[in-house]
Amino acid sequence: MLWLVATGFFMQTLDTTIVNTALPSMARSLGESPLRMQSVVIAYSLTMAIVIPASGWLADRFGTRQIFATAIALFVLGSIGCASSQTLVQLASSRVVQGVGGAMLLPVGRLAVLRTFPPEDYVRALSFVAIPGLVGPLIGPTLGGWLVEVSSWHWIFLINVPVGIAGCIATWFAMPDARSEVKRFDAKGYVLLAVGMAGFSLSLENIAAHGLNHAAVLVLLIVSLASFVAYGLHATRAPAPIFPLSLFRIHTYSVGLLGNLFARIGSGAMPYLIPLLLQVSLDYTPMQAGLIMLPAAAAGMATKRAVPMLITRFGYRNVLIVNTILVGAAMASFALISSEQPTWLRIAQVAFFGAVNSLQFSAMNTLTLKDLAGAGASSGNSLFSMVQMLAMSLGVTVAGALLAAFGAMSASGRGSLPVFHETFVSVGLITCASSWIFAQLAREVRRGRHDGEAGEM
Known part of the structure; x- marks a missing residue:
């Protein structure tokens, strides 16, 4: 069962990032502008944000086995629809179907684990499930670029089909049909x-x-x-x-949730903007654009161990204020990218962004969940997951709107590179401004009295 849930989580997180390096190829195939392809990413993440709050109730009502199998089936059907799409509208619509399935994979799978294993085994079981979810975003951009070059963009969706069919079959043998008392939805x-x-x-x-x-x-x-x-x-x-307002009486939760919403707008925009910049303005191949994202993932994983130490030493408030500004500055620094920039400097720039961005996620997530317990834990965690996906959707939406606005204002013949530069500066400023939210943390939290374990998603 753990392998089954882990595979579902991997499929869900992989498809969040795998399309980014393929967007220019999709645009050429569908006769669209590469700078107007954000709906492909938005349709998936926004649908997940909308469906996640209902996933727990559906599992309680119909059982984890049926809902998990349905989630995989919808994910596969959406993948087939994406691969066979002839227009951008068809592709975005199929991504909605894919997002409905993806939204239920992790919450229902996590619920099945919690209802199957004894409390003393929760941490080990959930850690096992989480590992593939970290690998998905790591290899997604590179795998997407490689598939586009060796075959076509259609295969970034078709690879889900055999895995999904095997997952549906395995669900009926390995997934327990756990149910619970159904409350009124x-x-x-x-x-x-x-x-x-x-x-x-x-x-x-x-x-x-x-x-x-x-x-x-x-x-x-x-x-x-x-x-x-x-x-x-x-x-x-x-x-x-569905989400009681009493959750916002928890000071760390309310600050962490709002901070996540606004700080993640910039973080959600960057995986969309960077591969697009490299391919549209700097003539990178899809594979090269995917490989340039690997230093960000590697640096992010390397910095995770430093998070608890930094929080203990400086406190949540200081860490989050300073690091949020560093993340925003790292985003704005991409406005310095040009065709004359040496490759090693570009790699260092991407790696620095990956390091501070990973530290930001871990610190924000720990702050948000550290005091969430008791009866509000389930709804609070569900709201948190919804906000994360909503912020990712808003990030790509804002990036697309900025590209369109600056593109409309730019002089003819100026090229696309200045439009990207202005977009990166704007996204960086939005992120820096979100540091004001973390400045509202209470004094006792500022002093770092509460230690926490860092988490990614």
Whole structure:
């Protein structure tokens, strides 16, 4: 069962990053501009953000075996649809189906592990499951680039098919059909949140696609904000809201959650922007663009052990304020990239970003979850997972909108490189501004009285 859950987690995390290096090839095949392909990434991550809150209730209602098998089946069907797509709309629609399946793989698999193993084995079992999830983003960009060069972009989706079919078969033999008492699902609250997330993301997407004056932007933005406000009012009087507002009474959780939302916008944009920059403006091949991302992953893994020591020595507040500014500065530094820049300096630049970005994830995640316990642990963790995926979607959406805006303002014949430079500076400034959120941490947390174990996702 552990191998089955780990494989599902690997498939989910791999497909979050594998498409990034293939976007220019997809654009040429579909007759689209490479700078307008962000919907392929957004459709997947936004769908995951929307579906994740319902995954636990579905597993309780229908059983972990049926939902896990359904998740794999949807993931495979979405992959086949992506590979057979002839237009960008078809590709984005298939990514939605893929995202529905991917959203249920990890939460339902983790739930099955917790209901199968005794408490003393939880840590070892969940650590085993998490390892492939770290490997997926590590090899995703390089594998995507390699598949594009040796065959075509269609194979980045078709490789999921045999693995998924084997996973569906294995699920019926290895996955226990664990169920639990089904509580009433907060359907109204769920719909309000889903409409709010989709409307806000799509309003930014309309900026990228149609420009700042498009009327749909204003309509979608107002609808999304009204939905979020309506959910807040609903949660104050609903007997069992999907995410109780009492979670925000936990100081470290509220600061960590909001910090994750805004700081991850820049972090979500970078895996989309860097391979695109290298291929569109610097004539890298897909394989070369994927390989240039490896130093970021390697440096990120190397810095993980330093996180608990830094937090113990300097406290959460100081670490997060300083490191958030470093992450933003690292993003803005990509505005210095040019065709004359030596390769070794480019690799060092990517590695530095990977190191500080990994430290940021680990510190933010530990802060968010360190005081979350008791009855609110399940809903709090689910909300946290949703916010992570939403921020990733918003990152790509913001990056696409900035590229479109700066591209529209740029002089003809200027080329795409200055447009990327201006986008990197803007994303870096957004990230630096999120350090203000971490500056609101209370004094006792600033002094680092609470130690924590760092986590990635």
